[in-house]
Amino acid sequence: MTGKLDLDPVLVARARELARRAGQPVVDLARSHTTVSVERAVLRLAGVTGADPDGIPWVNRLVDAVAADVGLGHGVAVPVFDALAREGGTDVTLLAQKAAAGSVRFDLPTGRAATAARSAARRAVGAGIRRIDRRRAERDRLIKRHGDPKQRPWIYLIVATGDIYEDIPQAQAAARAGADVIAVIRSTGQSLLDYVPEGATREGFAGTYATQENFRLMRAALDESSREVGRYVRLTNYASGLCMPEMATLAGLERLDMMLNDSMYGILFRDINPVRTFVDQRFSRQVHARAGIIINTGEDNYLTTADAVDEAHTVTVSQLLNEFFAHEAGLADWQLGLGHAFEINPEVPESFRLELAHALLARELFPDAPLKWMPPTKHMTGDVFRGNLLDGFFNLAGALTGQGILLVGMMTEAVVTPWLSDRDIALQNVRYVLGAAGGLHEDFVPAPDGFIRRRANQVLGEALDLLERIGEQTLLTAIAEGTFGIMKRPADRGKGLSGVAAHEADYCNPATDILEAAA
Amino acid sequence: MSERTGKQIVRPYGDTTGDGMVQVSFTLPVAHDKRAEGAAVQLANKMGIDPAMVVHAKPMGDGFTFFVVYGRVNHLVDLNAVQVVERDFALLSAKEVNTVVKQRLRRKLSVVGACIGTDAHTVGIDAILNVKGIAGEKGLEYYRELKVTNLGAQVSVPELVEAARVEKADAVLVSQVVTQRDAHLHNTREMSAAFREAMPAGRRPLLIVGGPRFDESMTDELGVDRIFGRGTTPGEVASYLVHALITQRKVNA
Numbered sequence: 170m171t172g173k174l175d176l177d178p179v180l181v182a183r184a185r186e187l188a189r190r191a192g193q194p195v196v197d198l199a200r201s202h203t204t205v206s207v208e209r210a211v212l213r214l215a216g217v218t219g220a221d222p223d224g225i226p227w228v229n230r231l232v233d234a235v236a237a238d239v240g241l242g243h244g245v246a247v248p249v250f251d252a253l254a255r256e257g258g259t260d261v262t263l264l265a266q267k268a269a270a271g272s273v274r275f276d277l278p279t280g281r282a283a284t285a286a287r288s289a290a291r292r293a294v295g296a297g298i299r300r301i302d303r304r305r306a307e308r309d310r311l312i313k314r315h316g317d318p319k320q321r322p323w324i325y326l327i328v329a330t331g332d333i334y335e336d337i338p339q340a341q342a343a344a345r346a347g348a349d350v351i352a353v354i355r356s357t358g359q360s361l362l363d364y365v366p367e368g369a370t371r372e373g374f375a376g377t378y379a380t381q382e383n384f385r386l387m388r389a390a391l392d393e394s395s396r397e398v399g400r401y402v403r404l405t406n407y408a409s410g411l412c413m414p415e416m417a418t419l420a421g422l423e424r425l426d427m428m429l430n431d432s433m434y435g436i437l438f439r440d441i442n443p444v445r446t447f448v449d450q451r452f453s454r455q456v457h458a459r460a461g462i463i464i465n466t467g468e469d470n471y472l473t474t475a476d477a478v479d480e481a482h483t484v485t486v487s488q489l490l491n492e493f494f495a496h497e498a499g500l501a502d503w504q505l506g507l508g509h510a511f512e513i514n515p516e517v518p519e520s521f522r523l524e525l526a527h528a529l530l531a532r533e534l535f536p537d538a539p540l541k542w543m544p545p546t547k548h549m550t551g552d553v554f555r556g557n558l559l560d561g562f563f564n565l566a567g568a569l570t571g572q573g574i575l576l577v578g579m580m581t582e583a584v585v586t587p588w589l590s591d592r593d594i595a596l597q598n599v600r601y602v603l604g605a606a607g608g609l610h611e612d613f614v615p616a617p618d619g620f621i622r623r624r625a626n627q628v629l630g631e632a633l634d635l636l637e638r639i640g641e642q643t644l645l646t647a648i649a650e651g652t653f654g655i656m657k658r659p660a661d662r663g664k665g666l667s668g669v670a671a672h673e674a675d676y677c678n679p680a681t682d683i684l685e686a687a688a
Numbered sequence: 689m690s691e692r693t694g695k696q697i698v699r700p701y702g703d704t705t706g707d708g709m710v711q712v713s714f715t716l717p718v719a720h721d722k723r724a725e726g727a728a729v730q731l732a733n734k735m736g737i738d739p740a741m742v743v744h745a746k747p748m749g750d751g752f753t754f755f756v757v758y759g760r761v762n763h764l765v766d767l768n769a770v771q772v773v774e775r776d777f778a779l780l781s782a783k784e785v786n787t788v789v790k791q792r793l794r795r796k797l798s799v800v801g802a803c804i805g806t807d808a809h810t811v812g813i814d815a816i817l818n819v820k821g822i823a824g825e826k827g828l829e830y831y832r833e834l835k836v837t838n839l840g841a842q843v844s845v846p847e848l849v850e851a852a853r854v855e856k857a858d859a860v861l862v863s864q865v866v867t868q869r870d871a872h873l874h875n876t877r878e879m880s881a882a883f884r885e886a887m888p889a890g891r892r893p894l895l896i897v898g899g900p901r902f903d904e905s906m907t908d909e910l911g912v913d914r915i916f917g918r919g920t921t922p923g924e925v926a927s928y929l930v931h932a933l934i935t936q937r938k939v940n941a
Contacts, residue, residue, distance in 0.1 A: 342749040342750070345749060346748075346749060357866055358805075358842065361842060374866065374869070374871065375866055438841070439841070439842065440840060440841065440842070473811065547811070551918075588715065589715055589748060589749070589752060590713070590714075590715045590748065590754045593746075593748045593749075593754060594754075
């Protein structure tokens with residue numbers, strides 16, 4: 170399915186090279202810094218679980234205690250396992266509890282003590298990574314047993330009641346109605362919590378808290394559904410915000426299948442510090458790579474704040490950057506659910522042809538990635554009838570351009586959180602379009618020198634111009650100056666900056682060591 | 689509109705004046721059968737729809753049925769008894785707004801905007817403030833005589849008060865989209881209380897909230913000067929700012 174747009178391979182290669190050049194300094198930055206959340210993820214892999222009576226996880230208490238004694242820049246693994254050896258115990262969670270009570274002091278061991286602490290940390294973290302490996306093998310077995318969805322794109326549906334026990338029957342009903350992927354939307358504002366809540370939760374705002382227990386409950390429910398519907402139903406959550414590395418780790422441990430994980434979303438839309446985001450993002454992507462999780466990037470979001478025609482090239486640039494960062498972190502093409510969206514104002518003349526041009530450009534630039542196709546939101550007005558028509562065209566564009574993952578659009582977008590009937594009508598819309606025109610991409614070849622080809626090549630050209638401009642400064646400057654999605658985000662501002670530390674010479678992170686050795 | 693005496697009755701319009709025809713859809717938590725359709729008719733009757741025609745009934749999942757019902761509603765609406773907040777200020781063009789600010793305020797009018805609380809939906813505030821604007825109207829950043837500071841999403845109330853102080857804000861615009869558990873109302877009350885506490889009445893900026901789910905008549909209850917609902921454009925907000933801060937008030941510039 171390549172070659173429908175007659176893209177110049179020299180320009181495409183140039184675009185990738187420019188993305189690499191823009192991204193590499195950020196990778197270098199990520200490789201030389203750590204964050205509280207990276208360190209907490211390491212401790213989660215090493216087996217620290219649970220939370221104190223106030224609901225603050227023991228990993229938070231332990232990282233804070235280590236940082237208070239010896240700072241963060243050495244990594245917490247060595248000081249923690251050194252202390253564990255001195256205390257004569259094997260239970261890291263117990264150590265966290267003692268540390269929180271103030272009865273443990275952390276040091277930077279030298280000589281044999283340091284070597285012993287390093288190898289103990291590596292053993293404990295290695296056991297955690299092996300658990301992730303086992304969950305991945307288990308997924309492979311279940312897919313073999315139940316099978317993948319029969320059609321592409323996979324049908325991706327959101328549930329978001331705030332109560333995990335209400336989400337479960339809704340998710341199971343959605344699977345029965347044809348959903349291949351269930352995403353549990355998180356509670357509004359969770360991305361700005363600098364800890365992961367614990368346990369099963371029944372109260373959320375416009376979504377359900379992402380917790381390890383909620384992950385486990387929903388995955389178990391969808392395993393049941395997979396058996397029932399005869400196809401493996403995938404589960405999605407969010408590795409974004411301040412706890413990206415931990416979310417990725419918990420997703421790996423509980424066999425989630427997809428995670429929202431954009432390289433710049435947190436910076437632009439949540440005002441999270443850029444350095445914090447890039448460091449967290451790299452670690453989370455390394456975990457996703459290992460866990461066999463498909464990431465979903467967030468380019469659709471740019472188009473909700475910027476104009477979908479004028480700024481179409483920023484989506485392409487972001488996709489190229491996301492691809493670079495993802496490959497660098499060890500993700501394979503099949504794991505790259507690069508995002509884009511159907512957000513052009515329907516009043517714009519030829520809006521549907523423009524959408525097709527943009528969608529096909531993404532398809533041709535990333536032929537092996539399961540692109541994630543996001544429905545209209547910005548131009549949904551509350552006129553549910555018109556909205557349903559717009560969603561039909563969105564579905565048709567997805568079928569025509571061979572998208573991999575289709576997020577089902579709701580005609581009640583911007584009105585209410587979807588009702589049962591909204592979901593049913595929306596799924597009916599998808600089924601009709603895929604049933605009536607699912608194979609139309611075979612016949613759909615835009616005319617040479619026609620509108621669609623010209624538009625796609627124009628967007629690629631604009632993307633190259635922007636990448637050239639970013640190359641002249643740096644990606645961090647470009648973000649600071651509001652190149653993406655209009656928002657200006659300087660590198661020394663934003664939330665979570667206090668949780669970032671530069672590596673000391675003896676920085677040790679057994680998780681990164683193991684993950685990078687495999688890559 | 690016409691004088692406020694007497695009645696002016698209207699009924700819904702299907703294809704003939706006075707036919708009272710409406711169309712509704714809803715879901716009942718019952719499996720689809722004859723009884724379910726009867727239940728739908730009964731509900732429609734209780735809603736004042738009589739006769740009610742169930743034109744579509746579709747089972748959804750286990751034990752749910754979706755209905756579309758057409759029918760004649762027997763309720764009447766008296767237009768003269770309708771209460772809404774009418775626009776009580778003149779709509780000005782961007783040029784007129786700039787001129788009034790320049791000539792009568794003789795400095796830039798400072799506007800600080802934010803989404804407060806955990807609300808991350810900047811759609812509303814951006815539509816009003818960003819140059820991009822909405823519905824073909826440019827946002828307030830486009831007005832030469834307005835100085836706009838957009839703090840973006842998830843701004844805490846103390847941050848907002850501080851920014852208003854630093855920017856010497858004449859007006860503070862707050863957008864609230866998320867309404868779960870009345871978060872928009874709680875957040876707005878918290879915001880207005882914080883401004884009342886931090887600044888004396890004469891020095892307090894004009895407090896404006898906007899969002900699709902606000903009742904525009906709740907200003908007193910929420911402690912704000914103005915509420916803008918769904919479909920508000922930047923031009924309306926700019927015109928209101930000029931009205932409230934300049935033409936209606938003696939400004940201490």
